[in-house]
Amino acid sequence: MAHDSNRNLPCDGDNRCMICKLTPPPEETLTCKTCVTPWHLNCLSVRPQTLAEATQWECPDCSNLISSHAPPSTVTSGSEQSDSLIAAIRAIESDDSLSDQDKAKRRQQLLSGGGSGDGDTAIDDGNGNGNEIGSGGDNDVLKLISGSFNCSFCMQLPERPVTTPCGHNFCLKCFEKWVGQGKRTCAICRTAIPPKMASQPRINSSLVTAIRMAKMTKSNTSSGPSKPYYSVTNQNRPDKAYTTERAKYSGKANACSGKIFVTVPPDHFGPILAENDPERGTGVLVGETWEDRMDCRQWGAHLPHVSGIAGQSDYGAQSVALSGGYEDDEDHGEWFLYTGSGGRDLSGNKRTNKTQSFDQKFEKSNEALRVSCRKGYPVRVVRSHKEKRSAYAPEKGVRYDGIYRIEKCWRKPGIQGFKVCRYLFVRCDNDPAPWTSDEHGDRPRPLPSIEELKNATDVTERKGTPSWDYDEQKACWLWKKPPPESRKHANNEGVEDGNGSSSRKSRRKTQMSVSERLLKEFCCPICHKVMTQPLTTPCAHNFCKSCLQDAFAGQTFMKARTCEGRRTLRAKKNIMKCPSCPHDISEYLQNPQVNRELMSVIESLQRQTKETEENAVSGEETSNSDQKNDDINDENPETEVMNLEVGEPGIEVMQDLKRKKSGDQKNDDVKDENPETEANNMSMEVGESGIEVMKEGFEADQI
Known part of the structure; x- marks a missing residue:
């Protein structure tokens, strides 16, 4: 077959020569010692003459060999260009001030024709608009995405992106065209593509969201000022829950919360005392009743108006509401058995569902209650009139019943057959319960015997001393250990000090930046944190490498079988389903490859977010110091002219x-x-x- 002798092309992933389109035998194949790429010996313009040269042979791409049959002008220009390219790469490698990641980025920019490797490169955003990376501005995120997630065929941002298990991204059309030509290897690294993915490629939804958000950022900045959104501060809210023009239903179905009257932060543990009640100066008293959950929220007893548990899985639970949501609950007044949340299908925008469809787990709100059990934190309890099975529920409205403490928690099969999380709450308040005529509060009491503990699993009991406990000398319940430090800002708006000035310092509004929103999209579905060493499965789901491997820890890829212990049968493959879908990923788990492109973007976004926060903090400190100096100069004008220390x-x-x-x-x-x-x-x-x-x-x- 005649072909152009000036061209030197290697063999493709199927070992077919890209010049003669034939599959050469192994004895006619020559492998480069540098890039380990197979080449057809007969199609090379310059062949090794001896066996020693063949063992140390470098391909034309690595050795920069040029055919002697090429025109002299072509040789000169090609050699000069190659020499300059090699010199630029060596200059990058010899620069000790650059990290390995920076060197790799500059090499990539250099080889892709993006510049000399020593400056910012221009990247096309898909519309023909070149943008310089690192030049700042509002489109930094889009430039970052454009430089990392380009399709390897069309060199544009992937349209309906498909990510191979080796971590490379392609447009869906480009990928289908490549596979339609019979290619079953990655176009970049030549790693084999799984047959199921080649026949049914899946779109990477996380990458779609990231690209869409980056493009929306550019469109918003280019189209002028964004649409203003108005928010009502707490001090300007009415005293009752109210509806706006956007409400679709009457009543409080779409109501907004009224003013929060107390000054405790949303994650406050324990009772709400008088110093946190600037309206009345009494605090939230045991037995206080409100019309509904929205009014209860305004006094901080229980903030969520729908959820029965207020808490954070890594921090603890602050309050619970008994409202008859689960038929497994048992209420005995001074103690009750509480059922956790979850286990019900809420798809289709359902608010509630009384049918249990799967097991509950110690996660999210359930884990928050277990943290409060281990730490011995006080939990505020409110009872609703909707709890029809309890003799201690109020006749109407919502009532605050004081402080309880979780003594034990476990899991057991519920009434509907699925496992539920159970918690033993025992009252420990300094005020008497609303249903008793006692003049004093609770005293330490022995725990009740629970029959269902015999068949329970995952039992958790507190090992150390509780944070909220009874003091024999003072004869009251109090914090024996320092309460957990609040992670949220208290509501002090409108509270004035003696001079008439607001006691709450004005703080910067924490508006989530584009980088932070993108990082939120790159969260692992298992640990719910930003992914580290991300893996992309053939079913287009992303996980942390450690999380995915831990999910299948202890499982073997093949299961040995025997026939009643007499003879060995053929080993059976273990099915390992993806944590996010029923797809089998056992073959992928044998050699998972980290998605380097995605990891690079995540690390860049984290650095950008950190720099933004540091700049904001330094700018705020500078403005505060300048304001302080201005105040001092205003108070004593003479010191502004002369301030001598003698x-x-x-x-x-x-x-x-x-x-x-x-x-x-x-x-x-x-x-x-x-x-x-x-x-x-x-x-x-x-x-x-x-x-x-x-x-x-x-x-x-x-x-």
């Missing part, structure tokens, strides 16, 4: 001179007529002794 003897001399100056009217008239003599007169009146005394005093202050 010793006590020097101060006395200056005061004497000041008195002499104020008492001598003639000298003042003379100074007014001739201002230039004022300094000379002052120096003559001080004399050498006064200057020495001032110097001694200044040196004493310095020591």
Whole structure:
């Protein structure tokens, strides 16, 4: 087959020569010692002459060999271009000030024709608009995405992106066209593509969201100012829950919360005391009743108006509501058995569902209750009139019943057959319960015997001393350990001090940036944190490498089988389903490859977010210091002109001179007529002794 001898092309992933389109036998294949790429020996323009040269042979791409049959001008220009490219790469490698990641980025920019590798490169955003990376501005995120997630065929942002298990991204059309040609290897690294993915490629939804958000950022910045959104501060809210023009239903179905009357942060543990009640000065009292959950929220007893648990899985639970949501609950007043949340299908925008469809787990709100159990935190309890099975529920509205403590938690099969999380709450409040006539609060009481603990699993009990406990000397319940530090801001808006100024310092509104929103999209579905060493499965789901491997820890890829222990049968493959879908990923787990492109973007976004936060904090500190200096100068204007630090003897001399100056009217008239003599007169009146005394005093202050 005739072909152009000036071209030198290797064999493709199927070992077919890209020039003659034939599959050469192994004895006619030559492998480069540098890039390990197979080449067809007969199609090379320059072949090794001896066996020693064949063992140390480098391909034309690595050795920069040019065919002797090429025109002289082509040789000269090609060699000069190749020499400059190699020199630029060596300059990048020899630069000790660059990290390995920076070197790799500059090499990639250099080889892709993006510049000399020593500066910012221009990247096409898909519309023909070149943008310089690192030049700042509002489109930094889009430039970052454009430089990392380009399709390897069309070199544009992937349209309906498909990510191979080796971590490379392609447009869906480009990928289908490549596979339609019979290619079953990655176009970049030549890793084999799984047959199921080749026949049914899946779109990477996380990458779609990231590209869409980056493009929306550019469109928003280019189209002018964004649409203003108005928010109502707490002090401007009405005293009752209210509806806006956007409400679709009447009543409180779409109501907004009214003013929050207490000054505790949303994650406050324990009772709400009088100092946190600027409206009445009494705090939230046991037995206090509200019309509904929205009114209860305004006084901080239980903030969520739908959820029964208020808490954070890594911090603890602050309050719970007994409202008859689960038929497994048992209410005995001073103690009750509470059922966790979850286990019900809420798809289709359902608010509630009484049918249990799967097991509950210790995660999210359930884990928050377990943290409070281990730490011994106080939990506020409110009861609703909707709890029809309890004799302790109020007749109407929502009632605050005081502080309880979780003593144990476990899992057991519920009434509907699925496992539920269970918690033993015991009352430990300094005020008597609303249903008793006692004049004092609770005393430490023995725990009740729970029959269902015999068949329970995952039992958790507190091992150490609780944070909220009874003090025998003071005869009351109090914090034995320091309460957990609040991670949220308290509501102090509108609370004024004695001078009439607001006691709450104005803080910067924490508006989530584009980088932070993108990082939120790159969260692992298992640990719910930003992915580290991300893996992309053939079903287009992303996980942390450690999380995915831990999910299948202890499982083997093949399962040995025997026939009643007599003879060995053929081993059976273990099915390992993806944590996010029923797809089998057992073959992928044998050699998972980290998605380097995605990891690079995540690390860049994290650095950008960190730099933004540091700049914001430094700018806020600078503005605060400038404001403080302005306030000091306004209070004492004389110090703005002169602020001398001298010793006590020097101060006395200056005061004497000041008195002499104020008492001598003639000298003042003379100074007014001739201002230039004022300094000379002052120096003559001080004399050498006064200057020495001032110097001694200044040196004493310095020591």
